[in-house]
Amino acid sequence: MDPWSLVYEGFDPEREGLREALCTLGNGRFATRGAAPEAVADGVHYPGTYVAGCYDRLTSKVAGQELTNEDMVNLPNWLPLTFATPGSEWFLAGTAGLLRYRQELDMRHGVLHRLIRYRDAEGRITSVRQRRLVSMADPYLAALETTFTAENWSGPLRVRSALDGRVTNEGVARYRDLRGDHLTRHATGTRGDLTWLRARTRSSGVEIVLAARLDVSPDVAEPPELERHDDLIAETRTLGLERGRPAGINKIVALTTSRDLAIADASSAASRRAELAPGFAELLERHEIAWHDLWERARLEVTGARIQRDVRLNTFHVLQTLSPHTADLDVGVPARGLHGEAYRGHVFWDELFVLPWLTLRFPEIARGVLRYRLRRLPEARAAARAAGLCGAMFPWQSGSDGRDETQRFHLNPRSGRWTPDHSHLQRHVGLAIAYNAWQHYAVTGDMEFLAGTGVRLLVEIARFFASLARLNPASGRYEIQGVMGPDEYHDAYPGAPAPGLDNNAYTNIMTVWLLLRTREALDLVPRRAREDLCRGLGLTDVETERWEEIARRMRVDFHDEVISQFTGYERLAELDWSRYRHVRRLDRALEAEDDSPNRYQVSKQADVLMLFYLLTARELRRILDRLGYPPPPGVIRRTVRHYLSRTCHGSTLSAVVHAWVLARTDRAGSWQFFTETLTGDLTDVQGGTTAEGIHLGAMAGTLDLVQRCYLDLEARPDGLHLNPVLPQHLTTLSLCVRYRDAELCIDADPTRVRITRADDGPPALDVAVHGHHARLRRGDSHVFPLPERRAEGEPPGPGVPP
Structure with a gap:
C-alpha cells in the first residue's frame, strides 16, 4: 500500500x-x-x-x-x-x-x-x-x-x-x-x-x-x-x-x-x-x-502503511479546509469541511477538536479562526442582551455574520416527522471558544494575541456564564439552569413544559475553569495595558470578585460516587440496550417509536467525559477541591465506566473523546476507538453521512490524539511537558510542532524520546519528559530515556488519576 x-x-x-x-x-x-x-x-x-x-x-x-x-x-x-x-x-x-x-x-x-x-x-x-x-x-x-x-x-x-x-x-x-x-x-x-x-x-x-x-x-x-x-x-x-x-x-x-x-x-x-x-x-x-x-509542517509519521495512509488522509482534508490561505479570510471552522452541504456549512464547536492540532503546527491559521469569533463579538453581545444576560452568547451554529443559525425544527428521516429542535440551548460553544483562546496563548506565548483577541473573548464569555449562574439560597450554590450539554440527546426533563436542563456538569465545571483562566489571563497582561483593557471593557473589581465567588460555590451533582451529567440524571430510566444494539442515532429511533431519549440514561456522545478530554486530572481535582467537592478515590474511572456503557456514539466526535480518556487505563479500548474515528469517514461509519461532507472535527481529533494524547503533550507556564506511553500498535512516532516560535522535532519509541530543536525562536526553551528537564538552545538535540512500560492504568495520564 x-x-x-x-x-x-x-x-x-x-x-x-x-x-x-x-x-x-x-x-x-x-x-x-x-x-x-x-x-x-x-x-x-x-x-x-x-x-x-x-x-x-x-x-x-x-x-x-x-x-x-x-x-x-x-x-x-x-x-x-x-x-x-x-x-x-x-x-x-x-x-x-x-x-x-x-x-x-x-x-x-x-x-x-x-x-x-x-x-x-x-x-x-x-x-x-x-x-x-x-x-x-x-x-x-x-x-x-x-x-x-x-x-x-x-x-x-x-x-x-x-x-x-x-x-x-x-x-x-x-x-x-x-x-x-x-x-x-x-x-x-x-x-x-x-x-x-x-x-x-x-x-x-x-x-x-x-x-x-x-x-x-x-x-x-x-x-x-x-x-x-x-x-x-x-x-x-x-x-x-x-x-x-x-x-x-x-x-x-x-x-x-x-x-x-x-x-x-x-x-x-x-x-x-x-x-x-x-x-x-x-x-x-x-x-x-x-x-x-x-x-x-504537518509531518506526522506513525507505524504501519495503512495507519500512515489514514493519518495523512485526515491531515490532507484538514489542510484543504483550513490552509494558510484561510488565515487571511474571515471564516470559521465548518463542521463538515468544504466537502458537502451537511449542517449547511455552519460553524459549531468543532474547532475545539481542530484548533489544538493547528495551534501546534499552523498557529497563524488558528489565530485567524479565533479572529472570526472576535469579529462576531457584537452579535454575540446582542444575543446575550436579548436574553437578559451579560457578556457574549455565541450561537450553537454560526455562519456569515454571527447570528444564531441553529435550526428550530429537525426532520427525522426514520419517521418523516419534523420535530422541535432545542439545540440552540447548547451554550457551551462559548466555553470551546474560550478554551481555544487560552490554549493558543499557552502554546504560542503570543502576548499581543492574549492582550487583544484572547482577553476580549475570555472576558465577554466569562461575563455571559457568570450571568447565567444564579445563586440558589436553599443550597448556597450557584446554578446554571435551562441549558443543554454536549450529549445532545437530553434537551428537557421528561414531561417538562419547557426545554432545558439544570447544572450540566460539563457546563458548570468548565465555567469555573473559564472564570479562573480569565483572571489569570488578565494578570498576565502588563499593568498599563491591563488597566486600559479593563477600562475599555468596563470591567470592575466588583465583577471579578463575583467571578471568584462563583468559582468557589458552583454546584456539581454526584450519584453513586459518579459525577452526574445534570441534576436529576440518576432518576432517569435505564434503556433496554438489547433492543437498540448498534443503533447510533437513538434519538431518531426512539422518536419514530413515539419515545424520547430524555427518559433514559443514554448519551449520543461524551458529555461529562469531555471534562477529562479538556482538563488534566490535576486541574479537575483542583476545581472540585475549591468547590468543596473533594473527589473520592477512583471517581474519574467510575465516571468513565458509567457513561461509556451508556453511550451509543451517534457523533463521530464521541470516539475521539473516548479514545483519549481511555489512553492510560484501557490501551486496547483506546486504540479501538482511535482506529474507528481515524477511518470513520473512509468507512462511512455512520452509514451515508460522509457523502454529505467529511467530519472535520473527528479528522483533526485523531491527529491531536496522536500528537497530544499519546505523547501526553502539555504546554505549561514552565515549559513543554511530555509523558508518553505509546499504544502497542504505534512502536514509533515522529512529528514536528511549533512551541513558543520554535520548531521542535519529536521522535518517540517505547524506550526513549528525542527532541531536536531547529535554529529559530527564542534563545532557550524548557522541555520535560517524564519529569526529566532539559533546556534546549537553538540547534540542540536531547534524548530522554523512558521508564519501562508499566501495567495498564499506570502512570496517570490525561484526565485519569492513579
Missing part, C-alpha cells in the same frame, strides 16, 4: 457520493468535490464547489412552518468536460462500455487522477487520463488536464467543456424540502479565448464569477462550437486523434467573488487571473511545491 494514495478501482454508483467527498480538492479558500467532470447531479453524482464563508439565506415553507436557513452555497460548476467518439453519445461512466475505471487521490501532491478505458458501440477503444488540482499556490485557480489516446482507431473526437450555473443546494436528502435555489442573475459570455459565467446569491448578494481557458494540444485550427445560455456556456472542440498518439486538452479556471480582496470587480478579476494563469504543467509544479511545504 502506498501511504500517500487513496485508490478506487471500478465504477461503483452506490459509493460514488462517498468517493466524491473523500476525493475533494481544496486550498482553504475554495474546494471542489471529486465528482466526475462529465457528471451532473442525478442521484449518483453530486458536483459541488464551495467558497469558504460564502453563505445565503432563504425562507422555505415546510409542514405549515416558515423556516429560514442560511446555507453555504453550492457555486457554479467549473468541472464539466465530456467527450464522444464519432456517432456516439457524450461519455457517461454509468452507461459507457467501461474496460477500466480507476481513481487515485495523490495526497502528497494534492492531485486527483482518473484513468478510463472504454469501448464504444463500434468497438473503438479509447483511454482517457485526467489530472485535477485546486491550486494551493494560487487560491483562485483550478485546473483539469485530460489526455486521450485512441488505442485501435483514428478519427475525430468531440470534446465539450462548460461552465454550469444550473446548480442548486440539494446534496443532503433531508434538506430537499427546503429551498436550495441560491443563485440568480446569471450571465455568460466570452472574452478573447476565455469563456465566463457570472451569478449572484439571492439574499447575501455575493457575486461569483468563473472564467475558463482551454489549452489544446496539438493545436486545433477549427474555431470552437459555442453554446450559450444565461446559466451555462459550453464550447466544443474536435480533436483529430491518430491511433496510439496522445492528444490533450487542459482547462484552466479562475474563481472569484465580490468578497475577495484586492480586486476592482469579480468579473474583471476572474478574466484577468484566467488569462495570466500559466499552463497546466507550471500550475502543477507550483502547486506541488506549496503542498511540499505544508507536509513539512
Whole structure:
C-alpha cells in the first residue's frame, strides 16, 4: 500500500457520493468535490464547489412552518468536460462500455487522477487520463488536464467543456424540502479565448464569477462550437486523434467573488487571473511545491502503511479546509469541511477538536479562526442582551455574520416527522471558544494575541456564564439552569413544559475553569495595558470578585460516587440496550417509536467525559477541591465506566473523546476507538453521512490524539511537558510542532524520546519528559530515556488519576 494514495478501482454508483467527498480538492479558500467532470447531479453524482464563508439565506415553507436557513452555497460548476467518439453519445461512466475505471487521490501532491478505458458501440477503444488540482499556490485557480489516446482507431473526437450555473443546494436528502435555489442573475459570455459565467446569491448578494481557458494540444485550427445560455456556456472542440498518439486538452479556471480582496470587480478579476494563469504543467509544479511545504509542517509519521495512509488522509482534508490561505479570510471552522452541504456549512464547536492540532503546527491559521469569533463579538453581545444576560452568547451554529443559525425544527428521516429542535440551548460553544483562546496563548506565548483577541473573548464569555449562574439560597450554590450539554440527546426533563436542563456538569465545571483562566489571563497582561483593557471593557473589581465567588460555590451533582451529567440524571430510566444494539442515532429511533431519549440514561456522545478530554486530572481535582467537592478515590474511572456503557456514539466526535480518556487505563479500548474515528469517514461509519461532507472535527481529533494524547503533550507556564506511553500498535512516532516560535522535532519509541530543536525562536526553551528537564538552545538535540512500560492504568495520564 502506498501511504500517500487513496485508490478506487471500478465504477461503483452506490459509493460514488462517498468517493466524491473523500476525493475533494481544496486550498482553504475554495474546494471542489471529486465528482466526475462529465457528471451532473442525478442521484449518483453530486458536483459541488464551495467558497469558504460564502453563505445565503432563504425562507422555505415546510409542514405549515416558515423556516429560514442560511446555507453555504453550492457555486457554479467549473468541472464539466465530456467527450464522444464519432456517432456516439457524450461519455457517461454509468452507461459507457467501461474496460477500466480507476481513481487515485495523490495526497502528497494534492492531485486527483482518473484513468478510463472504454469501448464504444463500434468497438473503438479509447483511454482517457485526467489530472485535477485546486491550486494551493494560487487560491483562485483550478485546473483539469485530460489526455486521450485512441488505442485501435483514428478519427475525430468531440470534446465539450462548460461552465454550469444550473446548480442548486440539494446534496443532503433531508434538506430537499427546503429551498436550495441560491443563485440568480446569471450571465455568460466570452472574452478573447476565455469563456465566463457570472451569478449572484439571492439574499447575501455575493457575486461569483468563473472564467475558463482551454489549452489544446496539438493545436486545433477549427474555431470552437459555442453554446450559450444565461446559466451555462459550453464550447466544443474536435480533436483529430491518430491511433496510439496522445492528444490533450487542459482547462484552466479562475474563481472569484465580490468578497475577495484586492480586486476592482469579480468579473474583471476572474478574466484577468484566467488569462495570466500559466499552463497546466507550471500550475502543477507550483502547486506541488506549496503542498511540499505544508507536509513539512504537518509531518506526522506513525507505524504501519495503512495507519500512515489514514493519518495523512485526515491531515490532507484538514489542510484543504483550513490552509494558510484561510488565515487571511474571515471564516470559521465548518463542521463538515468544504466537502458537502451537511449542517449547511455552519460553524459549531468543532474547532475545539481542530484548533489544538493547528495551534501546534499552523498557529497563524488558528489565530485567524479565533479572529472570526472576535469579529462576531457584537452579535454575540446582542444575543446575550436579548436574553437578559451579560457578556457574549455565541450561537450553537454560526455562519456569515454571527447570528444564531441553529435550526428550530429537525426532520427525522426514520419517521418523516419534523420535530422541535432545542439545540440552540447548547451554550457551551462559548466555553470551546474560550478554551481555544487560552490554549493558543499557552502554546504560542503570543502576548499581543492574549492582550487583544484572547482577553476580549475570555472576558465577554466569562461575563455571559457568570450571568447565567444564579445563586440558589436553599443550597448556597450557584446554578446554571435551562441549558443543554454536549450529549445532545437530553434537551428537557421528561414531561417538562419547557426545554432545558439544570447544572450540566460539563457546563458548570468548565465555567469555573473559564472564570479562573480569565483572571489569570488578565494578570498576565502588563499593568498599563491591563488597566486600559479593563477600562475599555468596563470591567470592575466588583465583577471579578463575583467571578471568584462563583468559582468557589458552583454546584456539581454526584450519584453513586459518579459525577452526574445534570441534576436529576440518576432518576432517569435505564434503556433496554438489547433492543437498540448498534443503533447510533437513538434519538431518531426512539422518536419514530413515539419515545424520547430524555427518559433514559443514554448519551449520543461524551458529555461529562469531555471534562477529562479538556482538563488534566490535576486541574479537575483542583476545581472540585475549591468547590468543596473533594473527589473520592477512583471517581474519574467510575465516571468513565458509567457513561461509556451508556453511550451509543451517534457523533463521530464521541470516539475521539473516548479514545483519549481511555489512553492510560484501557490501551486496547483506546486504540479501538482511535482506529474507528481515524477511518470513520473512509468507512462511512455512520452509514451515508460522509457523502454529505467529511467530519472535520473527528479528522483533526485523531491527529491531536496522536500528537497530544499519546505523547501526553502539555504546554505549561514552565515549559513543554511530555509523558508518553505509546499504544502497542504505534512502536514509533515522529512529528514536528511549533512551541513558543520554535520548531521542535519529536521522535518517540517505547524506550526513549528525542527532541531536536531547529535554529529559530527564542534563545532557550524548557522541555520535560517524564519529569526529566532539559533546556534546549537553538540547534540542540536531547534524548530522554523512558521508564519501562508499566501495567495498564499506570502512570496517570490525561484526565485519569492513579
